[in-house]
Amino acid sequence: MDNIIYLDNNATTPVDSRVLEAMLPYFSNEYANASSTHNFGQSIKKSINRSREEVANLIGANSNEIIFTSGATESINLSLIGYALANIEKGKHIITLKTEHKAVLDTCKYLETIGFEISYLSVNNDGLIDLNKLKSEINDSSILISVMFVNNEIGVIQPIKEIANIAHDSAMAFFCDATQAVGKVDILVNEFDIDIMAFSGHKFYAPKGIGGLYIKGLSNNKFKLQPILHGGGHENGIRSGTLNVPGIVALGKACELAKKEMNDNAEIISALRNELENDLLKFPGSFVNGSIENRIYNVCNICFPGMDANVMIGKMKNVAVSNGSACTSAIIEPSHVLAAIGLSDRDAFASIRFSLGKYNNRSEVHTVSKLVRELFIKS
DSSP: OTTOEEOBTTTOOOOOHHHHHHHGGGGTTSOOOTTOOSHHHHHHHHHHHHHHHHHHHHHTOOGGGEEEESSHHHHHHHHHHHHHHHTTTTOOEEEEETTSOHHHHHHHHHHHHTTOEEEEEOBOTTSOBOHHHHHHHOOTTEEEEEOOSBOTTTOBBOOHHHHHHHHHHTTOEEEEEOTTTBTTBOOOHHHHTOSEEEEEGGGTTSOTTOEEEEETTGGGTSSOOOOSSOSSOTTTTTSOSOOOHHHHHHHHHHHHHHHHHHHHHHHHHHHHHHHHHHHHTTSTTOEEOSOSSSBOTTEEEEEOTTSOHHHHHHHOTTEEOEESEEEETTEEEEOHHHHHTTOOHHHHTTEEEEEOOTTOOHHHHHHHHHHHHHHHHHO
16 A cells, blocks of 8 residues: 555544654553552553643643543534533524534434434535524524534535624534544634534544543533443543543644644645646536635545546545545445535535645645546546
């Protein structure tokens, strides 16, 4: 796989060598349980605390507002189910978007089975929320709005601050799935007025299996969450379980590096994305899915009408990209995101997501453009 051109960074990223170096000692010499009371355990706890501070520093939070989890999916489940159950006396209505990640949508479907009402709002053809529709959906039983920061498929950035304001004007909480944003763009949670926020390390050069959850005012129980894992009362009683020390140290290091290098990375990656996109849009009928003005810098999701994305991907053997469809239970279905912004099944199946990262270069961009050009010639 040494010659692979990896343009699927929204799916996962390679671990930064500096992150790997930081975490390796905690698999061998530094192996104590951070909850143990002996000196060895307490020294590991100090490492956990340092990592918690690095995470908090990246997003402008207090370290006591950060909970470590196994990743964004767990953080999302804990946020949605935990908030719903802990605040059921306030109401049973939650509002989200049809374009949210399946981790949000499937969790909401579960909540419906236990008596909660979920509103799944449509979006505009550019993938952006209609704020007037959002306002009109709020009722006396509404307790939570859940909207992702950056869409994982089309990269659209939602107006988070405006959504938070709408939530708070109606005495609702605002949860944000920021999995595709943390580590890539500046997110200061207090500036955006986010109450609860989920993220995952493997989206910005930390390993898989470690993520986090920001909860505003956690120490004073301002936003109550009912735990969904029990046993030991770890993480302020919110998330029980022995801490994944190597993963937490890695996440802390990834956050430290992102804080220092994020803006430089964004400038370089944006230039590469734009160059690739400009080349790909030269092909007959091709177009960008979703908003061009309001999206993150590393993603372009392009439809190539009349082509089959699966066939294209199969023929570009050394290129890793994502098609516009999702495979669920062995049934190939059009992407729910592309369907929600109005694409036909045919165009959804002709769409490819290119998501770049800090290890990509111009040579790779040129090679991918050439490969796509060859596919059009042969078709």
